[in-house]
Amino acid sequence: MTEEIKQRIETIKAGKVPDGYKRTVVGIVPNEWENKRLSELLKFQNGVNADKEKYNSGIKMISVMDILSNRPIFYDNIRxxxxxxxxxxxxxxxTYGxxxxxxxSETVEDAGKSNVYMDEENIATYSGFVIRGKKVSDYNPFYLNELLKSSKVRQQIIKYSAGSQHINVSQDSLSKVNVCFTNKYEQNRIAEILSKWDKVIELQEKLIEKLELQKKALMQRLLTPKEGWKKVKLESVIRKxxxxxxxxxxxxxxxxxxxxxxxxxxxxxxTNDEGIRADLNDVLLLWDGSGAGTPIHKVEGVxxxxxAKLTPNHEIFPSFLYYYLLKIQERNKLLREGSGxxxxxKDFLRMQTISFPTKTSQKNIxxxxxxxxxxxxxxxxxxxxLKQQQKAMQQLLITGIVRV
Structure with a gap:
């Protein structure tokens, strides 16, 4: 980072306007940047509401989950x-753009979050829980989507949202939101830089997904009972x-x-309550809620x-119990009870068995x-x-602190 940029950042942090910049509703931006309302760039419309039997077949339909994926939407990825x-x-x-x-949304932080459709070949539709901003003006769509993530624009969207239990954003409220635009050349350069960050992050996420699958296969192989392993009910070796x-x-x-x-x-x-404490050697199992059956390990706190805190006897290492519960996590979820x-x-420990080898073999595993x-x-x-670096770069580019 150059001294000029550092000084510009310090000037803005001090609440002053650097030379060549101006103060706007979306913050301090370069003088030549143009202020526009979203209504000048997008034509808003609510999505498709169909009968239940119409879903799960037919044309691809963009849903809230596609918006929250935080990656530009392409036809093949729509679920x-x-x-x-x-x-x-x-x-x-x-269509494209x-x-x-x-x-x-259930939280203010998620109110009116956006994503961009970047597929130039295929047409999709969108659900009734989504508002489409149809491209009606000349701009780089990837750039606009990044602009909508900036703090000052997000503050406007949240300000115009309504509701107590569910936070709702309307077409009218989105129309009022202001953005500040640079020229098309700089839009394209910013989009090019930030899309490269997206690609790097996507590759890193795919690497982690691959490693998680390898770990799952490794657990299946290593924790499958072998000759000489002891098999007992969990209740005989675990204190809950x-x-x-x-x-x-x-x-x-x-x-x-x-x-x-x-x-x-x-x-x-x-909390200041003592409660039941866990240390790094303890294994915890999520007992209630949508994720019931999820184990965690090596965490200290109340x-x-x-x-539920699960403590194995002297025959089983806590870490071995953790990996065993992780291996059977999906199976445990099928055992869950309760309509709400x-x-x-309650009798999970009596229902479930565990197979384990000697402690020497456990240690090797x-x-x-x-x-x-x-x-x-x-x-x-x-x-x-990578995500933090991308966010910092996005903020510098979208506000014009760094010019490209």
Whole structure:
């Protein structure tokens, strides 16, 4: 980063406008950049609402899941289908350059998130939970989609959203959103740079997916019972402690191992309650909720009420139990009970068996699996660094702090 750019950043951080820049509704941008409302660039329309029996066959249909994938949408990657006639398709078609917005979300952070359709060969349609922004003006669509992710534009979308339980974004509210545009040449250069970052991140994600599949096959091979392995009911070798509800406290000293931790891989909530504590040697099993049956290991904190702490006896290493539960995770999910919140059955430990070898053999198996996990964790950390670098570069380019 040059001294000029560093000084420009410091000037903006201090709330001042650098030479050659101006203050706008979307922040400080270069003087020559043009302000536009989204209504000047896109024609908005809600998506297709069809009868239940019309789904799962027919033409490809873009859904909220495609929008949240955070990668430009191509026809081959669309998972949904809907059976509609040609007239309906003409009215609700999605073609190259259209921007798709999420109409409704459960969190403010996800309100009105967008993604761009970049397939030049195939026409798709879109669901009723999506708002299409039909391309009606000359711009680089990848660039516009990146612009819509910038903090000042996201703040406007959230400001115009409505609802308490579900956050809704309307066509009218999106029409009011302002963006600041550079010229077409610089749009194309910014799109080119950021799309390269997307490709690098995509390759890294595919590498992690490949490693996860290899790990799954490795666990299947290493943990399949061999001659001489002991087979027993889990209840005979495992002690279970179902966690109780703990009170969250903003200034709490003890981190809580809960659903937020499971989703974010970091502690979000804290407590001053003692509760049931877990250390690095303990194995936890998610007992309640949509992910019931998911094991975690090597985490220290107070166990949240949706988890159970499982402690093996002297015959089994905790890490061996963890990998065994990971191996049978999908099978455990089929055992879940409950019409409202699904949960693992109370007699799960009596129902389920475990096969294990001597502790020497367990140790050899664990050395292989744990080394493989170290490799996967390394690539996950590398992915996070790439995403942070991309986000920083996006912010510098989209605001014009760095010119290309």
């Amino acid at each position: 949904g289908h809907v059976d509609i006639d040609e007239k309906t398709l003409n009215n609700y078609s999605v 259209d921007i798709l917005f999420q109409r409704s 402690q179902k966690a109780v509800l703990v009170n969250t406290n903003e200034n709490g000293k003890n981190p809580i191992i809960d659903m937020d931790y499971l989703i974010n891989s970091s502690f979000c909530n804290y 166990v949240g009420s949706t988890f 919140v699904p949960h693992i059955p 664990l050395n292989i699996l744990e080394n493989f996990d170290l490799q996967i964790n390394y690539h996950h950390k590398k992915l996070e660094v």
